[in-house]
Amino acid sequence: MKPPIPTRNFLLGLCATLLSASVMAQMPQRTPTPNDTLKSVNVLNDKRVLIQIYAPKASEVTVGGDFLSDNKPLSLTKSDQGVWSVLTRPLTPDYYSYTLTVDGVRTMDPKNPVVKQGISSLENMMVVPGPETAFEDNKAVPHGEVREVWYSSGSLNMMRRMHVYTPPGYEKGATKYPVFYLLHGGGDDDSGWNTIGRSGFILDNLLAAGKTKPMIVVMPNGSMPLPPQTGMPNSETMNRLRDMFTVELLKDIMPTVEKTYRTLPNSENRAIAGLSMGGFQTLDVTLTHPELFNYVGVFSSGFFGAAADEADTKYAKALNDPSFNKGKKLFWVGIGKDDFVMESNKKTLALLDKHNIKYQYKESSGGHTWVNWRQYLNEYTPMLFK
Known part of the structure; x- marks a missing residue:
């Protein structure tokens, strides 16, 4: 029996292989490092x-x-x-x-x-x-989804992004959920709580353990576009950026969330919390629009700089409202004992005390780090929507 005659494609492939080997042999070999x-x-x-x-x-x-x-x-x-x-x-x-x-x-x-x-x-x-990371690890439990959501911000006249967590089973159900707005700190963007903050895994693990209610968690971009400037922003600029965020939250972020997701209405189904800059923004939103959120969390924050001196006047209506405490099921403040913003935090607590605003206070070890903020999220979230 005669051997099969090689096909044209086989011969072309063989030639290509031989040519490649020849070229490789002539190339200088890389020295391992x-x-x-x-x-x-x-x-x-x-x-x-x-x-x-x-x-x-x-x-x-x-x-x-x-x-x-x-x-x-x-x-x-x-x-x-x-x-x-x-x-x-x-x-x-x-x-x-x-x-x-x-x-x-x-x-x-x-x-x-x-x-x-x-x-x-x-x-x-x-x-x-180690066992200390169990609350924030990616474990074999039902997982929710964290999405990157782009929306058109009318208040800033630009496209903006937020991260949104939906609980396990959201896509297959028709249930409406309460909403938790979770704010990051200065220098970060809306991805911070999802990456180093481990928020999705923390929520998944709390839900799997039956420690918290299912909820939608909205992580917006609290960093506003900076105007042209040199050096650090002055107090006037910081106040303007703070006001810009509050406007965008009310006019763009919350309407987009409530239009896009199955949310429960009214303040008893809304929570807000933030760290550092986000805590400052949380205080501002809470004291300018106390009717929006029944649950408030301030992590490693307070009124910074000149804002501390202006707060008594700026937020006089809410601070002097005898019904303010009735509208808050939770006002939670946490900070590390070595945190560099401790002075601002103490001034803010003194202001709340002066006006008989009720709050829960936790002073942990450590400083101004995500090590604390993840722990605060894990402790704060189970207290929501009770």
């Missing part, structure tokens, strides 16, 4: 973390992040192979952000694709696993 197998974040058994980056031509490398108790960056040491490394102190299991600086230039970790986005910067994220 330590970067090929480098793992940039290594969590040791004792919860210390080894952070590394391959930068053979660099002269100085540091790393900063919210895993540092004193906020002082750590200096990395260079090996003979060009790998820079540093070993942290033992860390409490949690999710942390960090940033590398190479020769004075803020640098993303090229070996770690997990990032947190801000309005003008990026940070890498890492996890130190």
Whole structure:
């Protein structure tokens, strides 16, 4: 029996393979480097973390992040192979952000694709696993959905984005839900609570444990477009940005949510909370429109700068309203004892005390970090819509 005659396509393919092999053989071979197998974040058994980056031509490398108790960056040491490394102190299991600086230039970790986005910067994220992270981990429980929702903002005359969490089973049902508006801090955008904030997983785990009611969680972009300027915004600009957010929330964000999603009406089915700048915005919305939200949360915040001196006058109507407390089923304030905004927080509490505004207060350990804010969200959410 004669062997089969090779087809034209087979011969063309064989020629291409031989030609490719010949070309590859003539190309200069790449020299392997330590970067090929480098793992940039290594969590040791004792919860210390080894952070590394391959930068053979660099002269100085540091790393900063919210895993540092004193906020002082750590200096990395260079090996003979060009790998820079540093070993942290033992860390409490949690999710942390960090940033590398190479020769004075803020640098993303090229070996770690997990990032947190801000309005003008990026940070890498890492996890130190342990039982303490159970409330925020991605566990085998029913999961809701977090969507990126684009809408046309008439008040700002531009397209804007928010993140919206819907509980498990939302798509297949017809149930209407209460709504929780969750605000981020300065420098972040609407993705913050969904990335480093772990909000979707926190809600999923609370629901699976029967600790909270199903709800829609709206995470808007509280960072307003800045006018042309140099240096830090002055108090007048900050007041204008605060007012811009309140207007957009009332005229654009809330109407879009109530038109798009199956929401329950009225203040008893609405909650609001925010951290830092978002806490400031929460206070402003609550005291200018007390009829909107029965549940209020202020995380690591208060009236900042000149706003603290103006608050007694600006919010006089709400502060002096004897029925204000009746309209609030929950007014919750939380802050870390080492938080740098503690003075503003104390001034704000003094203002509330002066006008007999009732609130619950929690002072935790730690400072102005997501480590606290995730814990606050986990504690605050089960108290909603009772």
